[in-house]
Amino acid sequence: MTATVEVRAVSHRFGDTVALDSVSLAIEPASYTVLLGPSGSGKTTLLSILGGFLVPDEGAVWIDGRDCTTLPPARRPTATVFQDYALFPHMSVGGNVAFGLRMRRVARGQRERRVQEALGLVGLPDAASRRPHELSGGQRQRVALARSLVVEPAVLLLDEPLGALDLKLRRQMQDELKAIQQRVGTAFVHVTHDQEEAMALADHCVVMNHGRIEDQGPPERVYLRPATRFTATFMGESTLIPGTVAGHRDGRVVIDTPLGRLEIAADGPSGGEVTLALRPEHVRNGPADGDGVPLGTGVVAEVVFQGSFKRVTVQGLAVPLLARLPAEHPVRPGDRLTLHCEPRHMVLLTL
Amino acid sequence: MSRLVPWLTVGPAVLWTLLFFILPLVLMAWTSLQPLQGDGPGLGNYVAFFTNPSYWRALVNSLEVTALVTVLAVLLAYPFAWVLAEQVPERWQRLALVLAILPFWTSYLVRSYSWLLVLAEQGVVNGALVGAGLLSEPLRLANTRAATVIGFVHFFVMLLTLTIFASLKQLSPSYRKAAADLGAGPLRTFVYIVLPLTLPGIMVGAFLTFVLAIGDYVTPQILGGNTELLMPQLIMLQIGRRGDFPLASALSLILMLVVTVAYLGCARWLRLERV
Amino acid sequence: MAHRLPRVVGALYAALIYGFIFLPVVVLVLFSLQATTLPVPPFTGPSLRWYDAVLSDRRLTAALGNSLLVALLSSALAVVLGFLAAWGLARFRPPGSGLWRALLTLPLMVSYLIIGMGLLILLNQLGAPRSRVSAGIGHVVINLPLCFAILYSQMGEQQARAEQAARDLGAAEWQVLLLITAPMLWPALFASFFLSVTFSWDEFIIAFLLTRFDTTLPVEIWNLLRAGLNPRTNAVGALVFLVSAVLVASIELVVLRRRRS
Numbered sequence: 101m102t103a104t105v106e107v108r109a110v111s112h113r114f115g116d117t118v119a120l121d122s123v124s125l126a127i128e129p130a131s132y133t134v135l136l137g138p139s140g141s142g143k144t145t146l147l148s149i150l151g152g153f154l155v156p157d158e159g160a161v162w163i164d165g166r167d168c169t170t171l172p173p174a175r176r177p178t179a180t181v182f183q184d185y186a187l188f189p190h191m192s193v194g195g196n197v198a199f200g201l202r203m204r205r206v207a208r209g210q211r212e213r214r215v216q217e218a219l220g221l222v223g224l225p226d227a228a229s230r231r232p233h234e235l236s237g238g239q240r241q242r243v244a245l246a247r248s249l250v251v252e253p254a255v256l257l258l259d260e261p262l263g264a265l266d267l268k269l270r271r272q273m274q275d276e277l278k279a280i281q282q283r284v285g286t287a288f289v290h291v292t293h294d295q296e297e298a299m300a301l302a303d304h305c306v307v308m309n310h311g312r313i314e315d316q317g318p319p320e321r322v323y324l325r326p327a328t329r330f331t332a333t334f335m336g337e338s339t340l341i342p343g344t345v346a347g348h349r350d351g352r353v354v355i356d357t358p359l360g361r362l363e364i365a366a367d368g369p370s371g372g373e374v375t376l377a378l379r380p381e382h383v384r385n386g387p388a389d390g391d392g393v394p395l396g397t398g399v400v401a402e403v404v405f406q407g408s409f410k411r412v413t414v415q416g417l418a419v420p421l422l423a424r425l426p427a428e429h430p431v432r433p434g435d436r437l438t439l440h441c442e443p444r445h446m447v448l449l450t451l
Numbered sequence: 452m453s454r455l456v457p458w459l460t461v462g463p464a465v466l467w468t469l470l471f472f473i474l475p476l477v478l479m480a481w482t483s484l485q486p487l488q489g490d491g492p493g494l495g496n497y498v499a500f501f502t503n504p505s506y507w508r509a510l511v512n513s514l515e516v517t518a519l520v521t522v523l524a525v526l527l528a529y530p531f532a533w534v535l536a537e538q539v540p541e542r543w544q545r546l547a548l549v550l551a552i553l554p555f556w557t558s559y560l561v562r563s564y565s566w567l568l569v570l571a572e573q574g575v576v577n578g579a580l581v582g583a584g585l586l587s588e589p590l591r592l593a594n595t596r597a598a599t600v601i602g603f604v605h606f607f608v609m610l611l612t613l614t615i616f617a618s619l620k621q622l623s624p625s626y627r628k629a630a631a632d633l634g635a636g637p638l639r640t641f642v643y644i645v646l647p648l649t650l651p652g653i654m655v656g657a658f659l660t661f662v663l664a665i666g667d668y669v670t671p672q673i674l675g676g677n678t679e680l681l682m683p684q685l686i687m688l689q690i691g692r693r694g695d696f697p698l699a700s701a702l703s704l705i706l707m708l709v710v711t712v713a714y715l716g717c718a719r720w721l722r723l724e725r726v
Numbered sequence: 727m728a729h730r731l732p733r734v735v736g737a738l739y740a741a742l743i744y745g746f747i748f749l750p751v752v753v754l755v756l757f758s759l760q761a762t763t764l765p766v767p768p769f770t771g772p773s774l775r776w777y778d779a780v781l782s783d784r785r786l787t788a789a790l791g792n793s794l795l796v797a798l799l800s801s802a803l804a805v806v807l808g809f810l811a812a813w814g815l816a817r818f819r820p821p822g823s824g825l826w827r828a829l830l831t832l833p834l835m836v837s838y839l840i841i842g843m844g845l846l847i848l849l850n851q852l853g854a855p856r857s858r859v860s861a862g863i864g865h866v867v868i869n870l871p872l873c874f875a876i877l878y879s880q881m882g883e884q885q886a887r888a889e890q891a892a893r894d895l896g897a898a899e900w901q902v903l904l905l906i907t908a909p910m911l912w913p914a915l916f917a918s919f920f921l922s923v924t925f926s927w928d929e930f931i932i933a934f935l936l937t938r939f940d941t942t943l944p945v946e947i948w949n950l951l952r953a954g955l956n957p958r959t960n961a962v963g964a965l966v967f968l969v970s971a972v973l974v975a976s977i978e979l980v981v982l983r984r985r986r987s
Contacts, residue, residue, distance in 0.1 A: 151894060173894040184884075186891035190909040199905075200895035251895060456899050460814030464807040464870060465826055471867045472833050475844025482847055531743045534736040549978055551744065554751045556970035558928050560947045561963030565750030568757060571955060573764065575753050609747060666837020668931055673951060683839050690935075696847060703840045710835060 104129045104287045105150065105255055110159030112145055119145040120156065121311040127255065128304070130285045132278065134319075136298040137308035138334065143291045144259060146308070150289060151180045151257050164254045174203075179248035180257040184264065185240045187232040193219070193243050194228030200251035218250040219243075221280060238269050245277075249284060256281075258290040262297060274300050295335050299323060307331045328451040332377035339383075339422050340449075341376040353448060358418030359395055366448040375449040378441060380411065383423035388440035395421060395439040403431055414439065483700035496701035509685040510705065516596065516681060517665045520603040521657050527604065528611035529653070535612070536619040548616060552609045559606070563673040566602045567593055570674070594676035602674040603664050611656045618652025619645070658717060662710055682706050751967060758960035776961040786962065789946040793927055796858055796942055800865035801922035805915060807866070808873030813907060816881035817889070827878070834871045841867055842932035849936070856938040864932035869922035876921075880914040920977065924970075 105127035112120040120142045127133050135143040148154040149161060152173035160169045168176045179200070188196050197218055201211045219225055222242035232240060241261060248256055261277070262270045278301055281288045292298055298305050299319040306316040307330070314334075315327040326332040329340060343357035352363045355374060362376070388394035398416035409424045414437055423439060425431055484492040500506045531551070539547045554562065569575050570592035577589035592598060622645065630640040664670075668683035675681070680688070682702065689699035761773035780786055811830060815823050833841060845864050849856060885907055892906045908915065930944035937945060943966075950959045 153890065153894075173890070174896045174898070178894075180891070180894045182887055182891055184887060186884075186887040188888055188892070188906060188910070189884075190912070199892065199897075203892075203896035203898075203901065247891075247895070457814045457818035457820040460810040460818075461820060461826055464811035464830055464874065467807055467866065467870065468829055468833065471845065471848075471863055472836075472841065473829075475841070475848045476836075478847045478851060479840075479844045527743065530736075530739055534740045538733060538736045538740075545978070549974065551747060553971060553974065554747055554967075556924065556974055557751065557967040558944060558947060558963060560930055560944055560951065561754065561959070561966060562750065564951055564959055564963060565754040568753045568955065568960070569750050573955075605746065605750065608743065662835060662837070666839055668839050683837070686839060686843070690843065690846075696843075696850075699843060700847070703843055707836060707840060710837075714835065 103127055104131075104164060105289070106162040107146070107150070108160045108162070110146070110149060110156045110161065112149065112154065112156045112158075118311050120149070122159070123311070123313055124159075125306065125313065125316070127287055127289060129287055131287055131303045132281050132301055133287070133289045133304045133306060134298040134302035135289065135291045135306050135308060136293070136295060136302075136335070138293055140310075141308040142311040143293075143308045145311075147180075147257050147259055147289065147291050150255065151178050152176050153180075177254035178257055179251055179253035179255075180259065181241075181244045181248050181261050183259045183261070185232075185244040187240055187243060187247070189232055191232075192228065193224070193230050193232065193235070196232065196243060197228075197247045197250050200247065204251065214250055215246075218246040221249065221283065222246045223276070237265050238273060241265065241273060242276075245280065249280075249286070253286065255287045255289060258288060260291055260293070262292070262294075270294075270297070271300075277301060299335075305335075307335060309334070325447055326377060326449070329375055329377070329449050332447065332449060337380055337422055338377040338447075339380070339419065341378065341419050343374050343376055345372055345374055355448075359393075362393055362443070362446065364443055364446050364448050377447040377449055378421075378445065380422040380424045381409075382441050382445035383421060384440050384442075385423070385425060385429075385437060386440065387438050391443060392440040393443050393446070395441060397436055397438040400431055400433050400435045400437060403433055412437075479700040480704060482696050483698075483704055485697045496698045497705075499698065500701060500705060505680075506685065506702070509680045509682050510709070512596075512679050513665055513682040513706075514709070516599060516603070516671070517661055520600055520607060520664050521660045523600070523604050524607035524611050524660055525653060525657055528608045528656075529615055531608070532612045532615035532619060536616055548613070551612055555606075555609045560669055560673070562606065563602050563670050566598065566605065566674055570598050570601070593674065594678055596675060596679060599671045599675035599681075602670045603667075606670075607660045607664065611653075611660065614652055614656035614659075615649065618649045621652075622648055654717060658714070661713060665710065666706065754960055755964045755967070758957060758964040760957070763957065764955055776957040777965070780958055780961040780965065783958075786943070786946055789941055789943045792858055792937075792940050793943040796862045796865060796933070797923045797926040800862040800926050801869060801919050803862075804866045804869035804873045804922050805877075805919045808870050808918065809877050809908070809911075809915060810903075812874050812877035812881055813903065816878055817886065830874045831871045833867055834875070838868060838929065838931050842935040845932070846935045856936050858937060858940045858942075860936040861933045861942065864936055865922075865926040865929060868929070868932070869925055872925070873918040873922060876918045877911065877914055880911055885910050 103126040105125075107123060107125040109122050109124055110120055111118070111122050123142070123146060125146075135146060137143045145154065149156050150163075152168065152171055152175075155170050160167055162168065164177055173180070188199065191199070194212075194215055197215045198211050201214060206214070215228065216225070219227060222245050224239060224242050224246070227235070227239065227243070232243065235243065241264075244261075258277075262273055265273060274297055277288075277290075290301060302319045304316065305319040305322045307314045307322060309330045315322050315331040322331060323335050326335060326338075332338040332340065341357050341359060343355040343362070346354045346356050346361065348354065349363065352365050353367075355362050355364060355376065357376065364376070383395065384392070396417045398414040398421065400412055401415040401420070402413040404411040405427070407427065409427055410429060410431060412423045412425055412431060414421045414423060417439075421439060423437075431437070483496055484494070486493065486495050535544060535547050535551065557565075567574070571577070572589045572591070572593070574593070576592060577586070580586045581589055626644050626648065627640055630644045635643065666683060668687055671681045671684055672687075675684075677684075683706075686699050686702045686706070689695040689702065758776060759772045759774070761771075761775045808830075811826075814820070815827060820826075842864055845860065845867070846856075849860055854860065888910060889902050889906050892902050897905065928944065929942075930948060933942040934945050934948060943962075947959065947962055950956055950962065953959075
């Protein structure tokens, strides 16, 4: 299967700032790709280059088997849902959705049918005659989606589409976006800085930082087996434990850390500095048993109640550790905790 | 094609301005170097301006009248705009403002003429004063510098009320609340907060007044008559009676230079592009 | 009592300024309504004699037509040129855009008299006749900077993004301009057209210098003014004021109603 979009070694600078540094990316047909990263990571620049709003300094963009690098937005098979939706305030909802079809000289009858279809798809079948300013934020978002989908793009680009919505609506729209994407079967590329949004939506998650792709793959893999230190701390939280490779034994890597000598089942370098990443939810309360890795005993410095769990910072160990305890656990700052984890939950990072 | 779009859109306006504004000014500069008769081109017209007292007297008159008008108009308009913005209830403010500038929309020739009706020897003011027995003889009010100044001030009070009102309304009320909260009384709030924050608006309005007043021919011609000449009257005199375009051009360029110097002098306070 | 004093002083002052502002207009209208040949006190009772005289004056009605024609056409041109330039400069920032912006707003700083005289010299050089066309050209020169400045200040981010969206959906540049930018800027376009019409309608010195036979209304009023105090001038002035007042009032009403809805 050939990719719908292929980004080949694209670089772009704004003045002295490198916005994108030799980025390559393939987007499969009918997939939901999420570009995830902090502000300034280059994710929006990459989306603009895909949409044709920016021509990259170097590299090429192929869409549907065509070199689109220098094609203007109007002439490439992409459509963009803008961050503030950019609905045309002087047109009705129907006029907005029909706009792209008008530009393509679709006959009136067919146009009206397709507008109705698109509005039905996003759950606003009766909104055609209303004005954008009469709609709620969530409804505007749906109109913007319908307006872009009605022209049947090969790729739909979404620039922080849920950023303007409140949290509850955001989670709800998230589910709808995913459902709509599966129904229409168009490839979606979605930019966000919200890692929960990314994990909930993505088939393919691309983590970006400083103009580079740090990691990409299915969100489960990226979360559980992050490739870099940045990914381990940006996609959810991790405690990073510095270490030195001491050698290999029985297909396991032996690493000296401030917490003592640990053995990890992994392929690893034969020597040098490495980092171990440990998710807070994998830190267990109590002394190690059997296969467990003892992490030592420390003092609780901070407890933050998060609803479904308590986020605890434990100090007095060789490395301050983040852990999650059940919400009903009576832990308080100053308590002493003995912690351990399972070796399979420790991720060995060399980058 | 898309590379041409900026030039296709900006080009016509730029071309228009170059052809019908810059080119005439260039021609005017060239004309100002020509003598009316005789010799070749030279600075004769400029020399004439600086050596003939009746010529540069017109510039002095213009500057005096314009300065007086600007100061008077600001002093009259500021308290008026303040009353409109602060003391008139919110829902009536728009109406109050529209009323305050309604005569602005009359023809400006007619506006000057109306003051002639008021100030003439048989006019309303003299009629009232003589009728009331306060005067035995009518005063000479029309055809004086005072009449010119009154006519100008009338126009510019309206203009300045508009701009000062706008800058007073733009002021966020929280500044004043903060000042009051920190212990400033109404007077100190005004002096330290309101006045400095509205000063840019005042400066822009005052500069506009200066530019428009110094270049106006109609008001001094109708109300001031020919008792003393202001620059625009002197310029028109050269074109009208004598057909002396070279001297008129030189005088015009001197007037432009004065405005430019005034602009550079207060450019610091004028950010015209923000208006 | 003490804190009511400023309000009383304020009200008195406002009344005084309103009086100053309206005094000449009231006098003008009042004495346009009396039949005597001099518009001076004492007021001798209402008569529409001079309105009748003015409205049946061929020269004045012809000048009125010329004024309207020049005002509407020159304003339309000024708005179109100003709109295109503002859009091009705001959106594409072509090289030297600061310079072009300065050039386009420069005429605001120059007195109408000088602009008119410059154009007169240009006409003389070209051997072209003075006419309604040359006056119209002059009015575009004075109104273009205004239209440009107003419209340039309105080219905001919101329009820019809507334009991007339109391009993304396949619109060509002219379609973006016609279907997105112009409708979104409709209030500003209307305002700059209205202001231009008012300025052109009222403009005297350029029309005086650049027209010869097809003069505009202000030039005809000027000719009337030469006769000194003249009830015809009162009548013309009162009529112009009435029309402007009705126009301004109706625009106010439209704006207010729009804002309410």
